[in-house]
Amino acid sequence: MSNIIDKNKPLLQLQEVEIGFLYRGQYKAVVVDCSFDVYPGETLGLVGESGSGKTTIGRAIIRINPCHKGRIVFNGKKISGKISAKDIQYVHENIQMIFQDPASSLNERATIDYIVSEGIDNYKLYQDKDERRRKIVDSILNVGLLTEHLSRYPHEFSGGQRQRIGIARALIMKPQFIVADEPISALDVSIRAQILNLLKDYQKETDLGMIFIAHDLSVVKHIADRIAVIYLGRIVELADSKELFERPLHPYTRSLLASIPLPDPELEQKHKNVIYHPSMHDYAEDKPEFIEIFPKHWVYANRKEQQEYRKRFQE
Numbered sequence: 001m002s003n004i005i006d007k008n009k010p011l012l013q014l015q016e017v018e019i020g021f022l023y024r025g026q027y028k029a030v031v032v033d034c035s036f037d038v039y040p041g042e043t044l045g046l047v048g049e050s051g052s053g054k055t056t057i058g059r060a061i062i063r064i065n066p067c068h069k070g071r072i073v074f075n076g077k078k079i080s081g082k083i084s085a086k087d088i089q090y091v092h093e094n095i096q097m098i099f100q101d102p103a104s105s106l107n108e109r110a111t112i113d114y115i116v117s118e119g120i121d122n123y124k125l126y127q128d129k130d131e132r133r134r135k136i137v138d139s140i141l142n143v144g145l146l147t148e149h150l151s152r153y154p155h156e157f158s159g160g161q162r163q164r165i166g167i168a169r170a171l172i173m174k175p176q177f178i179v180a181d182e183p184i185s186a187l188d189v190s191i192r193a194q195i196l197n198l199l200k201d202y203q204k205e206t207d208l209g210m211i212f213i214a215h216d217l218s219v220v221k222h223i224a225d226r227i228a229v230i231y232l233g234r235i236v237e238l239a240d241s242k243e244l245f246e247r248p249l250h251p252y253t254r255s256l257l258a259s260i261p262l263p264d265p266e267l268e269q270k271h272k273n274v275i276y277h278p279s280m281h282d283y284a285e286d287k288p289e290f291i292e293i294f295p296k297h298w299v300y301a302n303r304k305e306q307q308e309y310r311k312r313f314q315e
Contacts, residue, residue, distance in 0.1 A: 044225070057211075096119075143164040220241070
């Protein structure tokens with residue numbers, strides 16, 4: 001498979017993807033009709049409350065969760081469903097995930113040296129022992145840890161340090177795409193900017209594509225080029241980051257934005273939350289669709305809602 005990337009073509013495509021699991025013997029879909037593209041060098045923010053399906057989508061991209069319907073395409077090649085061993089290796093080498101829980105995603109019986117180097121060892125991504133050592137040391141120093149940490153075990157580190165180990169494990173592979181699942185949620189405020197800058201710098205150097213999953217919308221606003229809002233397994237709005245914050249359409253999106261705390265205490269006291277409930281939609285006869293309301297601004301709405309959204313921002 002070719003490693004040549006065309007910047008004008010999507011690096012990752014999800015096409016009408018449905019993901020589900022068996023629950024008490026019955027199939028339950030947890031992600032439905034999920035479609036979006038991510039281009040080389042682009043960061044797509046994926047936001048929504050806990051249990052909305054963000055992590056499920058990320059795990060499907062790296063083939064942990066199987067797709068029940070639809071397909072996932074990476075660099076022009078289908079990577080969901082049954083694929084060859086060669087293509088599976090290509091996915092492992094070029095798509096990495098930074099997991100949300102650093103405690104459960106690290107092997108407690110392995111040293112940090114082994115954990116960080118496992119990927120390059122499996123696929124022999126170095127020419128000699130000196131190059132292997134140099135890659136490991138560079139990756140661990142880049143995330144703010146020390147070379148002396150390589151001989152230690154995960155239980156000897158704090159949650160934030162373990163998260164940095166997970167980031168080093170992902171970046172050492174020099175991937176074309178990263179799924180970052182709450183990558184800074186366990187980090188101290190002082191180290192968050194360092195990690196975000198590290199990811200952005202690496203992205204500029206390599207045209208890395210990235211999905212950035214987060215709850216903190218203020219972080220997503222600054223790191224993401226586009227933002228997809230997901231509610232109960234369905235993407236309800238997708239737009240450029242600036243556009244979404246300035247012109248939110250879907251009531252769930254407005255509810256999320258209203259939940260962002262304001263730094264001014266006086267303004268925060270006057271701040272009103274926007275409560276969202278699916279019952280505010282009447283989809284009995286007028287069925288919704290995922291449609292482009294404004295240029296590159298998509299929303300899940302029926303015809304009546306589409307007219308209301310257009311009218312609201314024309315006045």
